[in-house]
Structure formats: structure tokens, C-alpha cells
Amino acid sequence: MRQFDAVLMSAGFKLSREAMEHLAGLDEGTVVDFAVRTLGVVRREVGDHVRHNTYFKDFPAGVPDTVDFWARCLAEALLDPAVIEAGGLDGLTAGGSLNLLALPSYGRYLHTYEEMLAAHDELIPSAGDRVTVLHLGGTVDDEASRLxxxxxxxxxxxxxxxxxxxxxxxxxxxxxxxxxxxxxxxxxxxxxxxxxxxxxxxxxxxxxxxxxxxxxxxxxxxxxxxxxxxxxxxxxxxxxxxxxxxxxxxxxxxxxxxxxxxxxxxxxxxxxxxxxxxxxxxxxxxxxxxxxxGEERVRSFSARVQAAMAAEDVPGAARLLTAAPGVLFRSLDWLARSASSEEERRVVLEAAGSAVERVSGRVLLSMREHLVNRVESRGGSRVFVNRHGRAWVADDRREPLDADLAGRLCALLDAEVTRRLPEVGHLVVDRDVWQVALPLSGKSSPSGFGVLPRGSVSPVEGGLLRFFIHWREREERTDFDLSALLLDEDYTGASHLSWTQLTGFGGEHSGDITSAPEGASEFINLDLGRLEHRVVVPQVLIYDGEGFHEVAESFFGFMTLDAEQAGAPFEPATVRMKSDLRGAGRGALPLVFLRGEDGRWRAKWLHLFLRGAARFNQVETTGVTATPLVRTFVDREFLRVRHLTDLWAAKAGTVSFLGEGDLPDAPVTFVGMERPEELPEGSQVFDLTNLADLIPA
Structure with missing residues (x-):
């Protein structure tokens, strides 16, 4: 059992005390079988189930200048007997330009995975490395029923x-x-x-x-x-x-x-x-x-509402909508900006008040988030995201909302949400979860490890930031490219790291891999202390071949390391997040990294996809689309867990924060990133696995 725990720790996981005690009481063969299965699962969770090789064996050291690297590949090709026999330089050009894919040493691994590992020292452990605790579960049937x-x-x-x-x-x-x-x-x-x-x-x-x-x-x-x-x-x-x-x-x-x-x-x-x-x-x-x-004519409910609004009868439309509370609250913005007098605004508020108890908690919280963004100026843009994660930006031509009416609606929503929250004796909150966005919809959220809902903000600790992709093609040659769009605070001064710019700006690209029949990986390493830009936008672009939903496997993730840490390009104990890439479009924007006024870096989660071109997507062209989209999402206010815990605190007997004093002996209600081991038995837990359960019915 201790050997199993030690191997788990090398991947950034650890058994809880309860799990260790349970395994210690089992026979050796059972523990070995359990360890093999569990290691396979946790390694897949963080992306350690595949071999992450790099084109440049010494990465992040030893990455050459891009033009020098291309010239070296060309020189090697011109000395290759097979290239000479195929026509030499004429066979390496297409349309008057150098065809990099025709160079024998470009775009494919020139060394084995074992040779790459031999070029790196073992990982130097750090106090900042991730440790995820594995708790003891129930029987298969119990866990299946619970889920x-x-x-x-x-x-x-x-x-x-x-x-x-x-x-x-x-x-x-x-x-x-x-x-x-x-x-x-x-x-x-x-x-x-x-x-x-x-x-x-x-x-x-x-x-x-x-x-x-x-x-x-x-x-x-x-x-x-x-x-x-x-x-x-x-x-x-x-x-x-x-x-x-x-x-x-x-x-x-x-x-x-x-x-x-x-x-x-x-x-x-x-x-x-x-x-x-x-x-x-x-x-x-x-x-x-x-x-x-069309044999029986029925006027739809929406048609009657539309007719009332077309006749500028806002009070009539509001009263009609009380018969469909969910539709009423989804239409509040329309009613509020159409109300032209204090009397009409009063009727809208009264209609909302009469129906609020019949509206789902998710709709209440969604409208609360919407109102915050409609009252405060957000740059005059609207962002739309479909259920597949495809996003686009349009000018916001709507009239602004009356601030007083919006404020009264927000107070109404907060009061109703507070009323629905259950009374608890002792509420324990982990402050780290405060900046996590409430998961009001999971339709376009990817599966993976450490994935937070869209709009969440999380700190980025450590001096080095390294993000990565891995993909494996299914039927045809597929070339995914990892890029980083680097922007100034005002989203100008665009620079980038990609296969066309391997080094610079405090970072290195691991090298371009152009096919992945057995799987391929690319990395970008950033020294946050040397990086002058304040916005980093990782992009995963499909240059050629199968889409995200067509390949056998594809995922994105990022690691953070201390500046003095050595190790291989991929170290599972340093992985903070790994998410599957399965959306529509030819480009993915998983998240954006932002440096605040305090100099600290944070990640804001996007989970977005760009339409892109059918082939040959590059950061030099997709950046034009990505920049306004990212800026709109960065500026947008998302309703966070803190909003709900602040409301809940008013109904709790006592409130305390994790790490600030001892926990009581009696069961508590805990809200945080992950369940702490020291929670009293019988406690109710809301963590990243079930945050949606916080949303009241």
C-alpha cells in the first residue's frame, strides 16, 4: 500500500488516511490489482497515459532561431540522396515557396521518447507541486446510484x-x-x-x-x-x-x-x-x-406576447408573461428597456415579483448575472456561444437599462435565492473557490481534470507556465498546432509563439509535429518573470486534417513550475488542468492568462471554439478573430461562487473559513475546491465535483 501511495505521489495524487487504512487491511494481490487499475485512471486524468515527446530533445533548452532551424533542415535535405534523386531543390518548393513538409527532418520526431527523457534530469520536487487526495468510495452499485x-x-x-x-x-x-x-x-x-x-x-x-x-x-x-x-x-x-x-x-x-x-x-x-x-x-x-x-389554428404564446410588445403595451405583455414565469424572466431585459415610464417600470417589477417564486434557481441566477453586465458598461459588445462552444462577437445595439429598475430587480433576485437556500448550522468556506463561476450550464464545458466552469478565475503560481496539447489522428494525416497570442494590456501589440516563431518574448515552442498516427505533443514554455506582455491567449489550431470531434484523441492542459525546477517537458505532478478538445470549429481557446495590476498572473476559463478556415489556420490570421472575443469575455462579469456563499452566510448559524482556525467536531456544510481530510463525519460537501448542486431548486 505504501509503494502504491509513493507511485501515486509521482503523478500528483495521494491516498486519504481512510483509503490507506482500508487498503492496509487487504491482501497483497488485491492491493496490487487495485493499484494497477487506479494508476491507469489517474494518469489518464492528467494526460500521463501517453508519451509526451518533443521535437527538440532538450526543450525548453536548445530551441533554435526559427529561420536558422529551417535553413538547417533545408541544408540537410539538399545532402539527402533521396531528395537529390527526387529533383533536389525543385522537389522541395511549391509555387515558388519552400515546402517545409517536403524536408525529411521537419515535422516528425527524430529521436525516441526514451532518448528525450535521457536528456533531462529527474523532476526536482517543489512545495508548490499539485497533490490531489483520493478518498475512499463506496461499492460500485452505491457509487453508480449516487452519480x-x-x-x-x-x-x-x-x-x-x-x-x-x-x-x-x-x-x-x-x-x-x-x-x-x-x-x-x-x-x-x-x-x-x-x-x-x-x-x-x-x-x-x-x-x-x-x-x-x-x-x-x-x-x-x-x-x-x-x-x-x-x-x-x-x-x-x-x-x-x-x-x-x-x-x-x-x-x-x-x-x-x-x-x-x-x-x-x-x-x-x-x-x-x-x-x-x-x-x-x-x-x-x-x-x-x-x-x-395548419388544420387547427392555435396562436402561440410567444405570438401573443410579440403582438402586445408591437402595440407598445409593455404592461399587457408583462401581465401575460406571468403565466410562463421562466419566459417572463428571460424576457426581463426586453421588458425593462421597453418600459418608458415609471408606471410601466412598476408593472414590470410587480410582474417579476408575482412570478419569482415559480422560476427555477438557475434562471434566477442567470438573470442576476445578465443584469450586472447590462448595467455596467462592457465595451459595447455582445458575445454569443452555442451548445458546441462556438462563439462570436457582435456590437451591442440595445438601449441601456434603467439603473434603478435593474437594481431593484437584482435585490428581488437575491432575496428569492436567499429564501431558497437551506438553513445550515455551520458553514465552512474555502476562499479559493470564491472566484469560480457558478456552473449555470455544462453544455459546452469539456471533461477533464481540474477544469473550471467558463468565466472562472484561478491563480497561476510559479515562475514557469507551460501549456501543451496532445492529439492522435484516426484515419488521415492531421496537424494540430499549439500557439500563444501575446497581447499588451489594451489588447494591442500582438506577438506570438508558434511553429513560425519558435523563441522570443520569454518563451520557447517545442517544435512543429505535422502528423500523429501514434500520437503527438507540442508545448509552449513561458518564463513569467521575463514576459513583458500582460495577456497570453493559448490557441489550438487545426492546420490540416481531422477536426477535434474526429480525431481519436485530443486534449489541452497546462503546468506550473518553480523557475529552479528541472524535469521532463511533461511532469504529471505539475499539471494543474487537462481538458478534452471536442468542440466544433477549427480553433480552440481553452483559457486566457492575465497579469493583474499587482503583477500576479491569473487564468480566466473560456472553453471556446473558433470557426477558422478549412485548412492552414495560423495564429497570425486567427488572432484577428480571437482578440475581440477574448477581450469581451475578460471584461464580462460572471456570477461566482462567492455571490452564493455571501447570501448563504446570512442563513448560517456560524461561518468560518478553511485554514483559519480548527474545524468543529460536529458535521458542517463545506464549500471549496476539494474536500479536506479533516472534515467531521457526516458533513455535507460542495466541491468541484458537484458545485452545480449549490444552485437552489
Whole structure:
């Protein structure tokens, strides 16, 4: 067990006291088997499951000047008998320019992984190296049930990997405990698919729930939204269940037929699969398809609201929207900036107050974040991000909000969130978690190790910052490039490190690798003490080949080291974050590093993707798009964990901070980055694994 713990520590992990005591009581063979499995998992978590070689064997030392390096490759090529036989210099040029890919010594490893390791000293341990504690879990069934209930009952939309985990767990846990409620509709569709197969009652309260379930039965892996002409043929049992559910929803509330027109084409295609005319016992379900075909005219709810706003009847629109509280709060900005008198602003505030108790906590907190950014000037730009992480910036042409009305709305939201937070006896807060953004949505958040929600800010400790990528192509030659866009405080004076600029500005690039059949890595090393720029934007660009969602594997991460630390280019104990790259687009912006007025560096998490060109993306061209996007996100205020813990403190019996005095002997409620070992038994823990549970229902 001690040998296992020692090997774990070399990767930046350590067993908790409880886990060590448990393993110490097992026989040797069991511990060895457990250690092998666990080491494989934790090494994959930080990216240590692959061999991270570098083009320049001595990196970060020994990286040459870019032009000198290219000239050396050319000279070696001109002396190569194979190149001479193929036409010499003529065979190395294309369109009058030197073709680097034609140079035999360019773009591929010229030494083995073992030879690269032999050129480096062993890692010098530092007090600043990461140590992640592994706690003892329960049985497989207990842990599966716990995770299933957490995912199914979560209050924020899930990312692709978590949604896939929910699909697997829903079947495994079908006969076990079920969540009291499934508030996120995508999750509900996943669970309904399992319930349908088991012949159980479906969880539906809108017609769109049924549409989502039909889509889930037919969906291509990874797709969630209903789309026309994609529904598969359904079994008679499935058709009966869907039509019965539809009939029940419409019979209970005919007004919900107003949800049909926005998805008219999808409903028509689904009707071709369900054959509602064969089931006269469910006449209310048949009305759904009559509305979709235009045979029955139903004015949608949004159309009535639009008509009121077109007539400049803001009070009428606000009162109408109280029937749909979630829509009302998503429309508050529209209502607030359209209100032209104190009376109209009063009606808007009263409508919000009358509906606030019926709105989900996630919508309340999302609107709170929105209002902060609408009242304070943010540079006149709006940023949009779709569920795949693709982002773009547009000018903000909206009228500013009335500051007084926005302030009163914020007070209303804070009061309601505080009311919903549970009363706790002793609240313990780790101040390190204060700058983490509340995970109001996980749709475009990547899976990985140490990954924080978009908008989070975390400190960057150590004198050296080193970020890296690794990718492995699936079918065709694929060239990913790691670059760093370097900007001044006002986002001008752009410089960069990339395969076209290997050294300079206090940094080094590990060298360009142009294919990865067995996997390839690239690194950028920055000496933060020598770096004059104040903004560093890592970019992962697809120069050629397969996309992020097509390659067999791709991930990004960063490490921090003390300036005097030696070691290999990749040392797992120094990895602070590693995230999978699986979004849309031909360029990725995982995060941005910022130097503050105090001289300290911090990371702000982006999780964004650029559209880019089909081929030949370079930082020299993508920087034009990336710069305004990054600036808009840096300027944007995100609602952070501190906002919620400050509200919660008002309802706690006592409040203390981790590391500032001893913890009480009785159970506490803890909010922090990771669970400390010394917590009393029975304590409730909110850490990076379940921060979304902080969002009140």
C-alpha cells in the first residue's frame, strides 16, 4: 500500500488516511490489482497515459532561431540522396515557396521518447507541486446510484460526456432509487427512454417533452435537439406510449398546444411515424398534429406576447408573461428597456415579483448575472456561444437599462435565492473557490481534470507556465498546432509563439509535429518573470486534417513550475488542468492568462471554439478573430461562487473559513475546491465535483 501511495505521489495524487487504512487491511494481490487499475485512471486524468515527446530533445533548452532551424533542415535535405534523386531543390518548393513538409527532418520526431527523457534530469520536487487526495468510495452499485441521482436531478444542463454517462447509468439504475424531480428536459428525455423500455409511466408535462423523447429514440450519438426528417420507425408499443403521453398533456392543459408551432416541421415528421389516426382513443394527441399541419389554428404564446410588445403595451405583455414565469424572466431585459415610464417600470417589477417564486434557481441566477453586465458598461459588445462552444462577437445595439429598475430587480433576485437556500448550522468556506463561476450550464464545458466552469478565475503560481496539447489522428494525416497570442494590456501589440516563431518574448515552442498516427505533443514554455506582455491567449489550431470531434484523441492542459525546477517537458505532478478538445470549429481557446495590476498572473476559463478556415489556420490570421472575443469575455462579469456563499452566510448559524482556525467536531456544510481530510463525519460537501448542486431548486 505504501509503494502504491509513493507511485501515486509521482503523478500528483495521494491516498486519504481512510483509503490507506482500508487498503492496509487487504491482501497483497488485491492491493496490487487495485493499484494497477487506479494508476491507469489517474494518469489518464492528467494526460500521463501517453508519451509526451518533443521535437527538440532538450526543450525548453536548445530551441533554435526559427529561420536558422529551417535553413538547417533545408541544408540537410539538399545532402539527402533521396531528395537529390527526387529533383533536389525543385522537389522541395511549391509555387515558388519552400515546402517545409517536403524536408525529411521537419515535422516528425527524430529521436525516441526514451532518448528525450535521457536528456533531462529527474523532476526536482517543489512545495508548490499539485497533490490531489483520493478518498475512499463506496461499492460500485452505491457509487453508480449516487452519480445517477446527481446527474438526473441536476439543475444545470449537462455536457456531452455527462449526458452520455446519464444514458448508461439510467439503464443500470432503472430498478433503484429515482430522483424526486428531473428539472432539465434533456435529462428527462434520457430517463424517459429507459422508462419507456421498462413500460413505466413517462415524466412529461409539455408536448415538447414528448418530442424530445421521440428524438432521443432516434438521435445520432451526441445530438440532443429535435430536427425534422430524422425520426426512425417506432414500434407499436412506443407509438402507443408517446400518443398516450401527448393526449394526457393536452387534455390537462389545451393551452400547451401553443408550444407546437415553433417545431411545426418536426411534429409533421413525427406524425408520419406515430400514425395518430390509427388511435382514436387519444383525440387530444391528434390535435397536436392538426396544429402542426395548419388544420387547427392555435396562436402561440410567444405570438401573443410579440403582438402586445408591437402595440407598445409593455404592461399587457408583462401581465401575460406571468403565466410562463421562466419566459417572463428571460424576457426581463426586453421588458425593462421597453418600459418608458415609471408606471410601466412598476408593472414590470410587480410582474417579476408575482412570478419569482415559480422560476427555477438557475434562471434566477442567470438573470442576476445578465443584469450586472447590462448595467455596467462592457465595451459595447455582445458575445454569443452555442451548445458546441462556438462563439462570436457582435456590437451591442440595445438601449441601456434603467439603473434603478435593474437594481431593484437584482435585490428581488437575491432575496428569492436567499429564501431558497437551506438553513445550515455551520458553514465552512474555502476562499479559493470564491472566484469560480457558478456552473449555470455544462453544455459546452469539456471533461477533464481540474477544469473550471467558463468565466472562472484561478491563480497561476510559479515562475514557469507551460501549456501543451496532445492529439492522435484516426484515419488521415492531421496537424494540430499549439500557439500563444501575446497581447499588451489594451489588447494591442500582438506577438506570438508558434511553429513560425519558435523563441522570443520569454518563451520557447517545442517544435512543429505535422502528423500523429501514434500520437503527438507540442508545448509552449513561458518564463513569467521575463514576459513583458500582460495577456497570453493559448490557441489550438487545426492546420490540416481531422477536426477535434474526429480525431481519436485530443486534449489541452497546462503546468506550473518553480523557475529552479528541472524535469521532463511533461511532469504529471505539475499539471494543474487537462481538458478534452471536442468542440466544433477549427480553433480552440481553452483559457486566457492575465497579469493583474499587482503583477500576479491569473487564468480566466473560456472553453471556446473558433470557426477558422478549412485548412492552414495560423495564429497570425486567427488572432484577428480571437482578440475581440477574448477581450469581451475578460471584461464580462460572471456570477461566482462567492455571490452564493455571501447570501448563504446570512442563513448560517456560524461561518468560518478553511485554514483559519480548527474545524468543529460536529458535521458542517463545506464549500471549496476539494474536500479536506479533516472534515467531521457526516458533513455535507460542495466541491468541484458537484458545485452545480449549490444552485437552489
Amino acid at each position: 445517477y441521482l446527481a446527474l438526473a436531478g441536476g439543475r444545470a444542463p449537462l455536457g456531452e460526456d455527462d449526458l452520455d454517462a446519464l444514458r448508461r447509468l439510467a439503464g443500470h439504475c432503472a430498478d433503484g432509487p429515482q430522483p424526486e424531480a428531473v428539472p432539465v428536459r434533456e435529462n428527462r428525455a434520457v430517463i424517459n427512454r429507459v422508462r419507456l423500455a421498462a413500460g413505466r409511466e413517462l415524466l412529461v408535462d409539455t408536448v415538447t417533452d414528448v418530442l424530445r423523447l421521440a428524438w432521443a429514440l432516434s438521435a445520432v450519438e451526441g445530438e440532443e435537439e429535435p430536427e425534422p426528417a430524422r425520426f426512425r420507425s417506432l414500434a407499436r408499443r412506443e407509438r402507443r406510449a408517446l400518443l398516450a403521453a401527448l393526449d394526457g398533456v393536452v387534455a390537462a392543459s389545451p393551452a400547451k398546444l401553443g408550444d407546437v408551432p415553433p417545431y411545426r416541421e418536426q411534429w409533421k415528421r413525427l406524425g408520419e411515424r406515430l400514425h395518430p389516426h390509427e388511435y382514436p382513443r387519444w383525440p387530444h394527441a391528434a390535435r397536436v398534429f392538426a396544429v402542426a399541419r
